[in-house]
Amino acid sequence: MADKGGRIGVLIVNLGSPEGTDYRSMRRYLGEFLSDRRVIEVPRWFWLPLLNLVILSTRPQRSGRAYEAIWNRERNEAPLVTITRAQAAKLAEAFADAPAVIVDWAMRYGRPSVAERLGRLVAAGCERVLVVPLYPQYAAATTATVNDVAFDALKAMRRQPALRTAADWHDDPVYIAALAASIESQIAALGFEPEVVLASFHGVPVEYVEKGDPYAAQCRTTVRLLRERLGWGEDRLQLTFQSRFGRAEWLQPYTDRTVEALARRGVKRLAVVMPGFVADCLETLEEIGVENATLFRENGGRDFAALACLNDSAGGMAVLEAVVRRELAGWL
Numbered sequence: 221m222a223d224k225g226g227r228i229g230v231l232i233v234n235l236g237s238p239e240g241t242d243y244r245s246m247r248r249y250l251g252e253f254l255s256d257r258r259v260i261e262v263p264r265w266f267w268l269p270l271l272n273l274v275i276l277s278t279r280p281q282r283s284g285r286a287y288e289a290i291w292n293r294e295r296n297e298a299p300l301v302t303i304t305r306a307q308a309a310k311l312a313e314a315f316a317d318a319p320a321v322i323v324d325w326a327m328r329y330g331r332p333s334v335a336e337r338l339g340r341l342v343a344a345g346c347e348r349v350l351v352v353p354l355y356p357q358y359a360a361a362t363t364a365t366v367n368d369v370a371f372d373a374l375k376a377m378r379r380q381p382a383l384r385t386a387a388d389w390h391d392d393p394v395y396i397a398a399l400a401a402s403i404e405s406q407i408a409a410l411g412f413e414p415e416v417v418l419a420s421f422h423g424v425p426v427e428y429v430e431k432g433d434p435y436a437a438q439c440r441t442t443v444r445l446l447r448e449r450l451g452w453g454e455d456r457l458q459l460t461f462q463s464r465f466g467r468a469e470w471l472q473p474y475t476d477r478t479v480e481a482l483a484r485r486g487v488k489r490l491a492v493v494m495p496g497f498v499a500d501c502l503e504t505l506e507e508i509g510v511e512n513a514t515l516f517r518e519n520g521g522r523d524f525a526a527l528a529c530l531n532d533s534a535g536g537m538a539v540l541e542a543v544v545r546r547e548l549a550g551w552l
Contacts, residue, residue: 226347228321228551229381230544231337232308233366234354234499236327237298241287246280253329258365261428283502290505301327303499304354306532307540314541318552322346328366335373341381348382350547352540354498356395357442358388359424359435386547390438391445394542398535399442399495400449403527407491412523414491416458416482419443421496422503423461423470436471442495462494462512463503479512483519490516491525498536500529 238249254260254271292302308325315321322344326337334351341349353366367385374380389395407414421439429436443459450457462475475492482490492512494504509526516524530536545552 226320227345228318228548229338229341229344229346229349230311230315230321230323230352230548231326231334231341231349231370232304232311232323232352232354232540233326233328233334233370234300234304235362235501236329237300237501238283238287238330240296241284241291243280243284246284246287247276249330250279250283251276256329256361256365258368259361261425286502286506289510290502298501299505300499300501303531307354307499307537310532310537311540311544314537315544321548321552328369334366334369335376338370338373342377342379346381348384348551350384350386350544350551352386352544352547355496356388356392356498357390357421357435357438357496358433360428360433361424362422363388384547384551386543388438389539389543390442392539392542395539396442396445396449398530398539399446399493402530402533402535403446403450403493406525406527410491410523410525412489412525414523414525415487415489416491417452417456418458418460418475418478418490418492419446420460420462420475420492420494420508421471423464423474425468425470427468429471439496446495462507475508476512476515479516479521480519483516483521486520488521489523490521491527493527494529497529498540499531504529 238245254275260267287298290299292299295302304325308323312323315323322341324337324341326332326334328334338349351366351370353363355362370383370385374383424433424435440459443457447453447457460473460475460478461471464470464474479490492508494508497504504526513524513526530539
């Protein structure tokens with residue numbers, strides 16, 4: 221496969237993780253994350269004092285304990301970092317037929333930063349760069365903020381590369397097929413048959429959707445296509461939203477309340493899949509795998525499974541490769 225002049229960089233970008241579980245590392249990470257205007261759209265005059273004087277005084281300890289439960293001790297890093305690095309390495313292998321392509325990875329918050337890795341790609345001779353926010357469903361608080369920092373990095377460059385940003389893939393047939401296959405294989409390996417499977421997505425405030433964010437509609441489309449692929453009805457595969465923060469109304473139904481209600485209704489066997497996450501992280505491993513599992517059993521449930529994300533599995537990598545090849549059309 222021949223390129224059309226110059227080297228081509230592919231930068232995959234996920235949310236990020238703290239460098240450690242100690243107070244200072246957690247405070248630094250949460251401070252960067254919760255200071256993002258895309259994430260928290262509250263007026264600065266109100267939000268910043270609350271963040272710095274109240275939230276960052278208490279939340280780092282609580283979040284640090286949660287990260288401790290899932291920390292990759294062998295590499296001394298969060299699982300999201302381990303998995304994203306592996307995804308980049310395997311994506312590079314998939315493009316062995318295109319020697320002009322250089323694949324790298326970055327995090328929106330924490331390290332390695334988008335600006336650092338963009339600079340490295342340019343230094344390596346990349347005249348064109350594709351930035352891939354690792355979010356199947358578009359949201360301003362995720363996809364758009366990755367694009368923001370990528371374009372901000374270009375502002376500091378005298379010689380700028382041509383830059384593309386990847387579109388979402390919430391309804392891509394390769395993505396839906398990979399999810400369905402992963403769900404079927406993981407359920408087949410369980411010691412029980414789930415009565416209900418929840419498709420849990422990260423939530424966003426309802427206000428963001430009212431302002432025009434397509435996220436909720438795209439989540440619904442993903443679940444509808446998954447049901448069709450699996451041959452399941454709405455009672456079998458239910459859509460929920462997790463990880464709400466603050467007192468505002470977020471997208472519903474809430475995952476934790478649904479888990480509790482199902483258990484109290486008599487459901488004994490439950491599985492949760494998280495289609496909006498391309499890699500396992502705090503929200504999948506601890507929030508779902510620990511907190512919601514405990515909630516289910518405390519309210520009468522028995523068997524609970526948090527299904528693994530696509531991660532760097534063959535199916536997961538097929539999705540990322542398909543997205544990148546789609547977005548590189550005309551460059552390769």
